[in-house]
Amino acid sequence: MGDDNSITILKEILNWTRAASFRSVKSLLQEALPDHKSRKAFQMLDGTKSLDQVRVACKLSPNVIGALAQKCVSMGLMELREDKKRIRLFNLDDFDLNTPTDETSGRAK
Numbered sequence: 001m002g003d004d005n006s007i008t009i010l011k012e013i014l015n016w017t018r019a020a021s022f023r024s025v026k027s028l029l030q031e032a033l034p035d036h037k038s039r040k041a042f043q044m045l046d047g048t049k050s051l052d053q054v055r056v057a058c059k060l061s062p063n064v065i066g067a068l069a070q071k072c073v074s075m076g077l078m079e080l081r082e083d084k085k086r087i088r089l090f091n092l093d094d095f096d097l098n099t100p101t102d103e104t105s106g107r108a109k
Contacts (some may be wrong), residue, residue, distance in 0.1 A: 026095045047087035
């Protein structure tokens, strides 16, 4: 019974923390990801793709993608896993920051 009560309390704390942190997380994301390319790269780093795959897809240099990933890890927006993959901790769609692209022109709408 104690475990069920603890889980309920932890879920409630999580919900309050999410609500209280929304604006500060959105500000951090906007600061770390000022343009469409960096946001696209961030969104792609979901743990399923390597930095090199994201770099090629976003047309970024190895130095730029590495610096972006390191900055996001340092800011607490991504985590570095034991297998050296970086994974984003937030979905940009949740913050209305994921700029849709026009597939025919490749430009942001």
